[in-house]
Amino acid sequence: MLLRHTTKEIMERSALTVNPAKTCQPVGAMYASLGIHGCLPHSHGSQGCYAYHRTALTRHYKEPVIAATSAFTEGASVFGGQANLLQAIDNIFAVYNPDVIAVHTTCLSETIGDDIPQIINKAKADGKIPDGKYVIHANTPSYVGSHITGFSNMTKAMVDYFSSQNGPKQKTINLIPGYVEPSDMSEIKRIAREMGISSLMFPDTSQVLNGPMTGHYQMFPAGGSKIKDLQSTGNSLGTIAMGRMASLAAARALDAKCKVPYEMIDLPIGLQATDIFVDSLRKMAGVNVPESLSIERGQLLDVITDMQQYFFGKRVALVGDPDQVLALTKFLVSIDMYPVYIVTGSAAGKKYQKALEEATKDIPHEVKIKVGGDMLLLHQWIKNLSVDLLIGNTYVKYIAKDEDIPFIRFGFPILDRIGHSYFPTVGYKGGLRLVEKILDAVLDRKDRDSTDINFELVL
Numbered sequence: 059m060l061l062r063h064t065t066k067e068i069m070e071r072s073a074l075t076v077n078p079a080k081t082c083q084p085v086g087a088m089y090a091s092l093g094i095h096g097c098l099p100h101s102h103g104s105q106g107c108y109a110y111h112r113t114a115l116t117r118h119y120k121e122p123v124i125a126a127t128s129a130f131t132e133g134a135s136v137f138g139g140q141a142n143l144l145q146a147i148d149n150i151f152a153v154y155n156p157d158v159i160a161v162h163t164t165c166l167s168e169t170i171g172d173d174i175p176q177i178i179n180k181a182k183a184d185g186k187i188p189d190g191k192y193v194i195h196a197n198t199p200s201y202v203g204s205h206i207t208g209f210s211n212m213t214k215a216m217v218d219y220f221s222s223q224n225g226p227k228q229k230t231i232n233l234i235p236g237y238v239e240p241s242d243m244s245e246i247k248r249i250a251r252e253m254g255i256s257s258l259m260f261p262d263t264s265q266v267l268n269g270p271m272t273g274h275y276q277m278f279p280a281g282g283s284k285i286k287d288l289q290s291t292g293n294s295l296g297t298i299a300m301g302r303m304a305s306l307a308a309a310r311a312l313d314a315k316c317k318v319p320y321e322m323i324d325l326p327i328g329l330q331a332t333d334i335f336v337d338s339l340r341k342m343a344g345v346n347v348p349e350s351l352s353i354e355r356g357q358l359l360d361v362i363t364d365m366q367q368y369f370f371g372k373r374v375a376l377v378g379d380p381d382q383v384l385a386l387t388k389f390l391v392s393i394d395m396y397p398v399y400i401v402t403g404s405a406a407g408k409k410y411q412k413a414l415e416e417a418t419k420d421i422p423h424e425v426k427i428k429v430g431g432d433m434l435l436l437h438q439w440i441k442n443l444s445v446d447l448l449i450g451n452t453y454v455k456y457i458a459k460d461e462d463i464p465f466i467r468f469g470f471p472i473l474d475r476i477g478h479s480y481f482p483t484v485g486y487k488g489g490l491r492l493v494e495k496i497l498d499a500v501l502d503r504k505d506r507d508s509t510d511i512n513f514e515l516v517l
């Protein structure tokens with residue numbers, strides 16, 4: 059009984075979060091910054107914040123996450139952080155020589171009210187930013203939003219600082235992948251390649267946070283969106299933005315700045331969402347869907363059909379980030395599972411809540427949804443009426459253990475398993491992996507609970 063104090067009685071809470079299902083904005087901003095090639099993320103605040111942000115990402119990706127900090131002390135708290143940031147910019151270019159420094163703010167610097175664009179301009183005027191190098195910024199006060207908002211803000215900053223219409227229109231398509239794993243970003247690019255489409259992805263953490271062990275430390279790994287590519291996103295044919303909360307702001311900004319039209323879709327998790335992604339690519343680029351992708355699709359459909367009896371009617375509790383949760387809910391419903399308890403950590407708004415309600419309206423059970431909720435509430439719902447499967451980040455394992463429910467790790471952070479950085483859950487192939495994970499969890503429980511008489515060898 060790890061969560062022995064969780065009660066069945068649910069009290070209305072408006073000013074207290076217990077076991078939050080989100081983390082702070084700069085974590086997401088730092089993750090997005092790592093998706094620019096040669097970029098050093100910079101945390102404008104105290105050392106404690108930056109240590110936490112780096113640790114959160116390092117523990118999830120099992121890779122050393124690089125970043126710098128303005129190292130605020132009492133002086134900066136009183137007089138502002140300008141002197142610290144100017145000194146930091148000087149030191150970072152002299153010592154680490156990145157192509158870009160991506161500054162994100164913290165609670166403290168936002169409370170002080172540091173004007174980051176003014177400080178960057180001063181650094182430029184003082185000659186602290188070498189030619190051909192860049193300093194960009196995003197405001198990420200953590201007393202509002204979540205790591206998803208931080209990711210979204212930094213992704214938009216890439217448009218604000220780099221995108222331009224600097225040449226003739228290209229046949230390229232911009233892909234804004236949303237807050238997904240490096241493995242997912244690779245898979246999204248692979249699908250576009252498979253269709254013969256030239257794409258520019260930003261941010262792109264593949265080969266940054268899932269790179270190979272070479273025996274040599276590389277401060278700036280091979281992956282990440284190149285500056286010249288970020289600059290030419292303004293010449294692209296269009297943008298496909300995946301996951302409204304993480305990607306819409308950047309897609310809109312690019313449309314407003316460079317007249318690049320965008321299509322906003324769900325994260326391509328599961329069969330139908332991947333169909334929509336592939337169809338968007340097909341229409342935007344004016345190409346046909348190759349046979350190879352049709353085969354991948356058919357394989358996923360085949361497994362779903364073959365295993366349908368094990369999915370049907372299973373009650374699922376789901377917690378995570380809004381874009382993932384919405385796409386996953388639709389996928390679960392499409393394979394006849396019943397996502398009956400749904401919680402997002404980030405407050406994603408009324409429209410989002412409606413989208414979840416619409417997705418679950420035909421489920422023949424009471425469906426409880428809390429957008430901007432916490433894991434205590436999810437646990438209380440389960441205590442009142444249990445489920446067959448739990449899906450969420452590593453912290454959910456405490457609920458799973460206490461309530462003895464099969465559990466699938468999905469989302470951020472996953473601290474106690476590997477695989478998420480290397481095996482995608484987007485696209486048809488990612489759908490297969492998800493289906494495999496669900497089946498493993500459900501059937502392992504079935505085997506565990508079977509008597510000798512109904513312990514099946516063959517499914």
Ligand code: SF4
Nearest residue numbers: 082107110164165200
């Ligand atoms: S003080 Fe704010 S920015 Fe720093 S770690 Fe805490 S929530 Fe994040």
